[in-house]
Amino acid sequence: MNATDIPEKRWDTLARSRDARLARAGHLASGCIVPADRIVPLLEALIEPGDRVCIEGNNQKQADFLARSLVKTDPSRLRDLHLVQSVLALPEHIDLIERGQVSRIDFSFSGPQAARLARLVESRKIAIGAIHTYLELFARYFVDLTPRVALIAAQAADREGNLYTGPNTEDTPAIVEATTFKGGIVIAQVNQIVDKLPRVDIPADWVDYVVQAPTPHYIEPLFTRDPAQITEIQVLMGMIAIKGLYAEYGIKRLNHGIGFDTAAIELLLPTYAADLGLKGKICTHWALNPHPTLIPAIEAGFVESVHSFGSEVGMERYTAARPDIFFTGADGSMRSNRAFCQAAGHYACDLFIGSTLQIDLQGNSSTATKGRIAGFGGAPNMGADARGRRHASPAWLRAGREGRGDIAMPRGQKLVVQIVETFREHMEPAFVERLDAWDLAATANMDLPPVMIYGEDLTHIITEEGIANLLLCRTPQEREQAIRGVAGYTPVGMVRDTRMVENLRDRGIIRRPEDMGIRKSDATRDLLAARSVKDLVHASGGLYDPPRQFRNW
């Protein structure tokens, strides 16, 4: 066996194909700069049928001009594309499928397009490779889903093609690195081309073409929650989380999911938590987007460090003015990085807390509903026990002790918490015998029901009825009754075994607000450190600049 036994093989097919593509496109650009009106022929010159293409977009920044331009290409030339990207959130992403240009997708989240996507799957117009979490999809970029062409978005470029992505750096480094270092092609849309960038986020070496888009790339203010909409039940659940969980375990490093439930917790830190003497003892280090509702806690000195997946519209001046807290460059503006922040959420946080639509009696939870293929973004990565973790912390060690019963080898465990009201909108119960995910799996022909967080990874459930500590349950029956025991007046909660639930309460597996010294009558909106978006602006010293839709003054 040696090399000469093997027929002659070329080892640079990717590089030669790349050269051929660049040669076809050469006349459309001057250097690396492409005029906006030549972007459609450029894409037609650079992309080939069957290519894996990443159109950058996540739940915030979108390469929307490049997506719109791709929809204008000739469908007889650019076809059978395989999209490999974080989100399918723009109508144009789905248009590409309907036009027959995209035949396969691997992604993480489809949010607003979930219903359209489900219909296309049902009519067999598209094959879904898989639905990932963000870090998992980035990981596959380096193994078996490397993009051939990446269409990315940046704030600005210089004339050499260096890019400034600033606060919304997000997915860009991961996408570009995988593409450019495997002979792929990188095209960036930018809001402006300048002589000198504030800083270089992506070196020009890694970028093939730059186009100034007619309009700035779209950014979704996804992490803004108006404190005015936080209910007193959410205040109560926030108090339970802080006193019954964060203080108990000494949670310093954490990630919050999006929603009013977690926004309430953030707004209770400088008031309720501070009164409990918890400043410096909980919630000091975060893997979190710059949530406006975190401003009062930051101003109160509660927070030491925040690393972010992405940015948040309107928070640019605030984050720039708080470089001790946020990760910012020498130019003064923030740098986010979704890959590193997901790694931080997975490996460096002791707790993840988020909301869901449904929880079953094993503790499996999902936001999947029939007729919608939405995905879970980053939640499964943060909401899973990180079994490769080896460093200890008091919270992690205690969770491990509680959860391991008679297993001989000690180990820590991540705290993974669902916080839900027992009934959500339209009086839909949050607790169910059977997840809708089963039906979705059947109709969409999925290998497994799309579970966001598995019961095995879930450690606590918080509702307005109290906390269920699933770590302490020793049998599936105890676990089921612990869940029923905080499920309130939902059908699942109504048929609890009351004697067993009382027994669980005696053992501290279920804890009611009164067991924790929390008076429900204290749970008023007055406890919130900000009760409106205007309060947040005030708390920021005028640095937070909320988007128009959040202003009513």
Added chain:
Amino acid sequence: MNATDIPEKRWDTLARSRDARLARAGHLASGCIVPADRIVPLLEALIEPGDRVCIEGNNQKQADFLARSLVKTDPSRLRDLHLVQSVLALPEHIDLIERGQVSRIDFSFSGPQAARLARLVESRKIAIGAIHTYLELFARYFVDLTPRVALIAAQAADREGNLYTGPNTEDTPAIVEATTFKGGIVIAQVNQIVDKLPRVDIPADWVDYVVQAPTPHYIEPLFTRDPAQITEIQVLMGMIAIKGLYAEYGIKRLNHGIGFDTAAIELLLPTYAADLGLKGKICTHWALNPHPTLIPAIEAGFVESVHSFGSEVGMERYTAARPDIFFTGADGSMRSNRAFCQAAGHYACDLFIGSTLQIDLQGNSSTATKGRIAGFGGAPNMGADARGRRHASPAWLRAGREGRGDIAMPRGQKLVVQIVETFREHMEPAFVERLDAWDLAATANMDLPPVMIYGEDLTHIITEEGIANLLLCRTPQEREQAIRGVAGYTPVGMVRDTRMVENLRDRGIIRRPEDMGIRKSDATRDLLAARSVKDLVHASGGLYDPPRQFRNW
């Protein structure tokens, strides 16, 4: 509650401290370039007592000149440092502790310094924060262990401070990003300063100072295994892995630990596996350093893609000549990236296989031994079920089905395999009643015994006696007997319950070579695609250039 209630607080202490440090050092540099003979005063000007410092180094590239220079600084000025870095592998790292300059360490691996480190811990000269896996430590860089000063190593710099890290990019992007975007200071040692770099791996914006080291940075050829040393028992175990495991599950995406056991598997792919018709069906996509022993499989067209944590000495020309396989830049040379490759190993691979020193009867394994504090590098990250994973593959789905017994919610599982001879060097048994890790934890005052791979995550054990499939075991007793049943003539293996072991074999939980149609007499070194380093050079068409210590011709 609003901002005016809070005493005036500065939010730019990091930036101001940085400015003060740079001002102190300004006269020592011209632009960003520092002469080598001024590096000691530069470090004294830039580093302050109590700083978190990262001296770049992993199991390959080492910022050795900067480490040596740090040992020359005044210990009355630079003291109480907290090292936060992948390895403590150089004598200088330990010297810093002995000199009283470093009082706390957080790291991943200490390999050659493990014994010295253990003595320092015993004499209370050093506090260990924790021993991490690489990705876990990088994650903490963005949460609670952000370096204040990073001392890194690159191949070359230009006069603006852009860096070329080339094949040995490794940890650099993760370290630099965390440091520079939190107001820290980055100092790079380079082998040469040039007018024009082959490519930019790290932008000048992110680097404060560059010093040309008197000698090129050290690189350890850690992943080179001489095929001449592979035994026939290792050939047999390799055949078992390929036919009994890789083929059974259809393993396409994988990571191999270091060692002769896995090197044997690599060298059997173009021969034994090809004869079984497995080309294109197994081992196509890898998260792996460029192992020289993978050359014959690559040349045989077995391999489609390899992404690497780091490079390997002597493999530079070979990887550059195989850009379809390896991740390479437009300049033609490879780019590695430990953070992304660890993410790939965790989330995008279906199998991890590696060796260990000890396995207990629950399947917990560890390389920790008394008197040595060594750490595990990346193994725990790759050798753990990735519970945040959501994409399916046939191998992952099958492992999940096998492992979940009566759990109602289906889920996939990663294959995590230990491959060991029942006796290792000096006739030490690989199977033990109790891991030495327990003793080490007691003497070194660790929170938990340092387990490399937990029994809960381990799915299979391969020895010369066959495969134990732990997924199929339904009770702790079955698991114990499955392990004893492949433990050979070790004391643990000798006291197996032979009836139960035969029952496990009948159920396919234990499989002997003959059960898989493998004749032990076929397991000869003739099956290896290369039987010497010289064969590897030949297979590479002369592109592989082994380091001197591996040449005997």
